[in-house]
Amino acid sequence: MKILLTNDDGIYADGLCGLYFTLSEEHEVYIVAPEVERSAVGHAITIHYPLRVREVRRGKYFWGYAVSGTPADCVKLAIYELIGPVDLVISGINRGANVGINVLYSGTVSAATEAKILGYNGIAVSIDAYENIDYCFTAYFLGKLVKKLNNLSLLRPFCLNVNIPHLNPHQIKGVKFVRQSTAKLREFFEKRLDLHGKIYYWQGAEEHTETDEETDVVALKQGFITITPIQYDLTSYSGLTSLNSQKISIDI
């Protein structure tokens, strides 16, 4: 398969590296990734600045293209200009889970969603840890998942959001297909003073408030690998039905 790798942690991130070495054993793998970390950029694209592309080498080997934009920019530019059509776009391995409401803020997931928008299959993969991360098992699992994709009867193009618990592989309970949790995050701002006595804020979030076991948030916490198929129609159909049933006229 011809696979495009990208991420939101930047082209030098370990997670991307782990994925590359595992997948390139059996596939034709290309890297187009942000030149710097672009976490929590959501589905941002760069339209008010030009995009720059730089060829990155590791030792004497060509490694990939570093782009001065977001993960979604990388996918578009890769497919339209740098690489051409691919069989699959994989975004990750992200440091930190992308489950629940956080999916909306995620640059990692937005790259896989962008693939689907453009008509290509996409997978976003994240690991539920920020420190002392072992990417080996995740890369190995992705390799196996990619092999199984051809046997899956899924509407194509598909987009899958995969999250891996940070456990020893034998402690992982299995794979669970679940919905994205929409439960609120417990968020806060921490107000601090800089060296000149001026206020600034750090934005943070604590635990999800979700309790439903059939969601990505809870299943991941319980030790399952979670897979959520992603779509990009933000219409609230229940809201639409309700509005249309009310025959509202607004005088102009």
Add this chain to the structure above:
Amino acid sequence: MKILLTNDDGIYADGLCGLYFTLSEEHEVYIVAPEVERSAVGHAITIHYPLRVREVRRGKYFWGYAVSGTPADCVKLAIYELIGPVDLVISGINRGANVGINVLYSGTVSAATEAKILGYNGIAVSIDAYENIDYCFTAYFLGKLVKKLNNLSLLRPFCLNVNIPHLNPHQIKGVKFVRQSTAKLREFFEKRLDLHGKIYYWQGAEEHTETDEETDVVALKQGFITITPIQYDLTSYSGLTSLNSQKISIDI
């Protein structure tokens, strides 16, 4: 009503101003908006940098808070720290329509979505023009819409994405409740050389390819004001059903 205004064109934008003067005649209106233009930021939030807040005055009057972040940051910071709970968050008036796939890239819509996530009602409003824009009618229409909201039986919190055609009011055909189009954009990258002979790219998009009249893209083009209720569950339920029916086991 207590109304929070924000946008993605920045705190000095004319569209925000027009909305403020119309709504403040009858409501308690607060402004918390990005200090600079933050278009196409998607649902980005700022977690790797601290946020700064600056009080902005117009003449001798307090105008609002300028935030060094995205529209979604503004809504969170306003509700958690600067303003407190509100009855309604309005994001706009944006220069340029936010319909179809562009809804995913829109900072304007993400602010209204963020309101809903936090448990507050939100409206995003955009006008289908980039030049010689008359914001008066749009502000007037929003004022009327806000008054009618109490009569609407809508699940709360609601989030409405409103788009206004750039026509003389008497040419507008009415108000239509429609779904978000998911049809592809015709996109392109324009490759140019800088003064040093180095390549850079501009990202652009042409027309939507949508043809269904029951979508935001087509209804707006036909001269209707479009209203699309927005939700933020990205799960593909058809994909989920399909995956679950296949009892896939992936050996770990």
